[in-house]
Amino acid sequence: MRAKKIKLVYLLRQTVGGMQKHVLELVSRLDKRRYQLEVIAPKNPLLQAELEKLSIPYIRVDIADELNLFNDWQAVRELKKVLSTLKPDILHIHGNKSAMVGRLAARGLKIPAVIVTVHNFLKFQDANALLRLPASWLERWLARYTDKIITVSDGLKRSLIEIEGLPAVKISTIFNGIDISDWDRNETSDLFRQRLGISDDDLLVANIGRLVPFKGHKILLEAVRKLIDTDRKSTRLNSSHTDISRMPSSA
DSSP, rough: OOOOEEEEEEEESSSOHHHHHHHHHHHHHOOOEEEEEEEESSHHHHHHHHHHHHTEEEEEEOOSSSHHHHHHHHHHHHHHHHHHHHHOEEEEEEEEHHHHHHHHHHTTTTTTTTEEEEOOOOOOGGHHHHHHHHHHHHHHHHHHTTTTEEEESHHHHHIIIIISSSGGGEEEEEOOOOTTSOOOTTTOOEEEHHHOOOTTTTOOOOOOSSSSGGOHHHHHHHHHHHHHHOTTTTTTTOOOOOOOOGSSSSO
């Protein structure tokens, strides 16, 4: 008799960058003979189109980016209805805001395993005390009902433990994987510099990230300016931008 499939439900907030690509990589590579996959997310035509190619159901539930008591409560109610119907064996949540409303919705549903992957520092850590303190308390309370917390860097793990006071035993770092099969492995460093017109004596700095303020590109530009002021002859900044939200989910 064929073993029953494990029902794995992914929940994520509105996203266009690395988080979206990460989830698409996960669902595209899991063994469909073992897992029954579903994805819950806000309106996202690109994500929906990619999931349709993979024959993975997409369920729309709107989740506000910022804290909004009315909208968040509506999201919790809607998510509870959806999760009650899906009855997942594993609920894997991505993103801080979706982790908050998702775990509130999952309370009382007896989901065997609830996992949260943290991709960024928590938004409320820089907020005023009136928002930061209750949000931090809520995060610690919800951690009690979370089976595993995954961080994509050791810095995020330290932040959750040292600043938020979350239990270290529940937190593990798993770095995001990168599929390099489509990369040109024949292009050496010398050929790369030659193609971009960068001499062997030039300092070459590589930076990968979406062109959004919180990625800190402004800091990079300020650092390069200081290098140029110090040694104009040997410092070069070459910039290129790829919309990673439109990259294929897998080869």
